[in-house]
Amino acid sequence: MDMIKMVSILGAALAVSFGAIGPALGEGRAVAAAMDAIARQPEAAGTLSRTLFVGLAMIETMAIYCLVIALLLLFANPYTV
Amino acid sequence: MNDSPLILQTAFSIGPVPITHVVLTTWAVMAVLAGGCFLLTRKLSVEAGSAQTVLELLVGTIDAQIESTMQRDPAPFRTLIGTLFIFILFANWASAVPNVEPPTAHLETDAALAAIVFAATIFHGIKSNGPLGYLKTFAEPSWVMIPLNLVEQITRTFSLMVRLFGNVMSGVFVVGIVLSLAGLLVPIPLMALDLLTGAVQAYIFAVLATVFIGAAVSGEGAETPRKDTH
Numbered sequence: 130m131d132m133i134k135m136v137s138i139l140g141a142a143l144a145v146s147f148g149a150i151g152p153a154l155g156e157g158r159a160v161a162a163a164m165d166a167i168a169r170q171p172e173a174a175g176t177l178s179r180t181l182f183v184g185l186a187m188i189e190t191m192a193i194y195c196l197v198i199a200l201l202l203l204f205a206n207p208y209t210v
Numbered sequence: 211m212n213d214s215p216l217i218l219q220t221a222f223s224i225g226p227v228p229i230t231h232v233v234l235t236t237w238a239v240m241a242v243l244a245g246g247c248f249l250l251t252r253k254l255s256v257e258a259g260s261a262q263t264v265l266e267l268l269v270g271t272i273d274a275q276i277e278s279t280m281q282r283d284p285a286p287f288r289t290l291i292g293t294l295f296i297f298i299l300f301a302n303w304a305s306a307v308p309n310v311e312p313p314t315a316h317l318e319t320d321a322a323l324a325a326i327v328f329a330a331t332i333f334h335g336i337k338s339n340g341p342l343g344y345l346k347t348f349a350e351p352s353w354v355m356i357p358l359n360l361v362e363q364i365t366r367t368f369s370l371m372v373r374l375f376g377n378v379m380s381g382v383f384v385v386g387i388v389l390s391l392a393g394l395l396v397p398i399p400l401m402a403l404d405l406l407t408g409a410v411q412a413y414i415f416a417v418l419a420t421v422f423i424g425a426a427v428s429g430e431g432a433e434t435p436r437k438d439t440h
Contacts (some may be wrong), residue, residue: 194369
């Protein structure tokens with residue numbers, strides 16, 4: 130196994146692991162805020178959860194970007210022929 | 211290691227045109243949906259049977275979701291949003307059929323779906339605000355935002371595509387890896403999670419399409435929400 134492959138695998142692992150930290154914290158904060166809002170105002174739960182889902186999808190996209198980068202490194206790496 | 215998720219496998223070719231498994235699955239899903247819709251809507255009556263009641267409930271739910279997101283009459287958007295939701299839902303759940311990969315686990319299907327949403331955004335924006343009015347919405351709130359608004363159009367379409375692809379493909383991938391580690395019964399909870407993710411992603415795709423189209427429609431000139439044109 131040559132150097133580029135090793136570095137690619139390392140890079141993929143690092144991208145996914147560190148890329149998951151930020152979205153995880155963000156999603157935790159979002160869910161906590163939504164829980165707080167639902168506890169204060171249970172009648173708005175429908176609107177809140179819909180907005181929460183869309184917001185979570187937005188945040189989650191950041192982690193998905195990291196995943197896509199990792200997959201590109203592993204499967205479509207332009208430097209390993 | 212498994213096959214790359216970025217490469218398509220050809221099933222057979224008709225003349226010079228290669229037909230991939232993804233296209234086959236997509237057409238199968240489309241045939242099932244079109245056939246089901248045809249069978250269900252063939253005998254609509256005022257005194258609804260059980261199948262028609264379920265159908266009405268589904269359409270009513272989609273209508274209510276569109277209306278509460280857009281704050282306007284859902285009729286012009288029902289067909290597009292509803293079709294997107296139901297198609298993506300069934301495409302994601304195609305993984306429940308043995309030996310079938312969901313078409314949305316490949317980038318091409320998602321790119322096509324995101325392109326449809328992109329075109330529909332422009333279409334509805336021009337339809338409700340006029341070409342000049344639609345172009346003017348890019349200069350909201352001030353002309354400084356024009357480059358950002360233009361970039362946003364591209365990036366949000368791209369993220370729509372990558373989000374669906376990443377979620378569905380990672381589900382398929384994880385099931386594949388677990389299957390190669392432990393064969394019997396172990397992947398079943400993951401496959402159930404996969405079905406849940408598929409449903410949530412279909413919902414999110416439809417909601418985001420609604421939000422994008424709603425944002426394009428509700429420009430400065432269209433301050434007449436809820437036109438009663440039933």
